[in-house]
Ligand code: ADP
């Protein structure tokens with residue numbers, strides 16, 4: 001769609017009042033990175049550019065089971081909670097990550113918990129079903145449960161660093177706004193300042209330093225991150241561009257993981273023990289033995305297992321036997337991986353690397369099949385269950401203000417810079433995270449032929465509407481010749497130099513009139529505020545998208561109504577160009593458009609009304625065009641007319657695509 005800039009009266013441009021610079025609140029090197037996992041969570045630090053390091057508990061263990069027990073009226077987190085899970089299945093909560101940001105109605109998987117009757121927010125009753133019988137329920141929310149886990153990890157951080165200034169918490173790439181918000185809330189309840197949430201695959205890529213290994217000067221690359229955990233499988237395709245990762249596609253299976261390997265092996269062992277109806281105690285034994293055997297088989301070719309309670313004497317189990325059991329499960333992950341590559345429109349040969357994440361990628365068969373499927377050896381130097389936490393720690397350290405080799409935050413544009421266009425919509429000219437110096441330009445056009453000036457409003461931020469962004473400067477470009485709609489050509493260029501000084505220049509291409517201003521976009525913005533603005537846009541992504549669609553639909557319908565109305569008015573008495581009934585129908589469609597414009601709060605009815613008007617008036621438009629051609633080209637050959645038509649069409653297409661060009665280096 002062609003972008004138009006609104007017309008206003010005023011003359012001089014005005015620069016936003018600079019604010020006093022804010023000192024940074026963040027303590028450099030005091031930030032932690034957290035992998036808040038479904039089955040396990042970890043915390044890592046990487047103070048002031050140091051190598052990341054996992055923080056251990058008092059017993060020297062890295063992994064904190066993501067389990068919280070409320071049994072006996074006490075809140076216990078981790079291994080101690082796990083230990084009492086069998087006795088108190090309804091009071092020991094595990095895998096609450098699956099409930100985050102979900103309403104009761106969204107829960108379509110099995111779990112042993114008692115949920116509150118409300119459907120909007122999800123809460124779990126953790127009162128003792130026996131001791132508290134007759135008492136009112138004791139509800140906890142998944143956010144609170146996650147907060148308890150985060151508190152334990154933050155505590156490890158405080159012990160190591162003396163204080164914790166903030167955290168980066170990882171979330172699956174597919175998490176939606178509600179799930180992200182819930183995770184941030186959990187951080188806040190745990191007393192953490194959440195600098196930002198980071199997608200798990202991006203964290204893994206950061207841990208491998210893939211952001212610095214990209215091809216070419218802009219740092220380009222394509223990566224697959226294969227994450228097989230305890231209960232979930234996630235595959236993500238990432239694109240690296242200009243040192244920034246973008247998630248191109250995600251896929252996987254939210255009910256497939258290492259726990260399924262345990263179950264497959266346990267079932268085989270029960271069969272061997274000829275137990276078709278095991279007791280809970282026997283079941284617990286076989287599951288524990290199966291998991292231990294599985295993990296041992298990642299190193300050894302054979303293991304010996306014995307099931308005392310199930311009456312199975314020592315038997316040998318080979319890796320080949322285990323592989324045969326889990327083969328079908330692993331193949332499912334491979335199929336999902338291929339489908340996701342397809343979604344991302346990426347061929348496996350284009351990939352620059354495959355990263356393995358999650359404890360279950362230690363299984364040799366998994367590694368072998370992944371290698372075969374992607375046609376390359378996956379990256380696995382970093383412990384697959386720590387790699388996400390490492391990446392979070394690196395990102396946290398950067399956001400706390402540390403400078404790292406190869407990553408100098410000052411070199412990127414912290415917030416997008418753009419221009420307000422018709423309807424209050426922001427057209428981003430320089431995207432966030434672009435490396436500076438950079439220049440970009442885009443051509444805009446006029447909306448109506450009455451327009452002899454254009455008002456330029458330079459804004460900063462990630463939101464879609466100018467009102468929600470930070471206003472940087474306004475100026476006027478006057479002296480534009482009167483031209484039919486969409487015929488004027490105003491080129492606006494944004495140049496951001498190495499000192500982050502922005503020069504915006506607008507030039508009318510026919511007359512050459514030009515106007516420009518200078519502004520310092522980072523002036524008076526603290527790192528905190530930048531992060532806030534970015535997070536804000538994430539929080540509003542969905543409503544922004546709708547608001548932008550609506551605003552665009554309004555502009556489009558207004559443009560079409562104006563054009564058709566003008567044509568109908570102009571045609572006046574010209575014979576044969578517009579029959580009375582056709583005129584009636586077109587005017588009715590215009591009235592319908594105007595009614596839609598007055599009422600609609602959604603893009604769809606506007607677009608429908610506009611499309612109807614376009615369809616109805618299409619024959620009329622064609623006749624006008626033919627007539628114009630006949631009068632303008634009488635005496636020319638058919639070939640000449642055809643080539644003129646083709647030219648006209650091309651021009652139309654060029655107008656359709658809004659011509660943006662980035663020429664930075
Ligand atoms: P999540 O991210 O879902 O919390 P993890 O990445 O911590 O999960 O992975 C947990 C899974 O990894 C469990 O099923 C566990 O049995 C499995 N796992 C851990 N170590 C090994 C190993 N050495 N061999 C095979 N599987 C392992």
Ligand code: MG
Nearest residue numbers: 037038229358
């Ligand atoms: Mg994980």
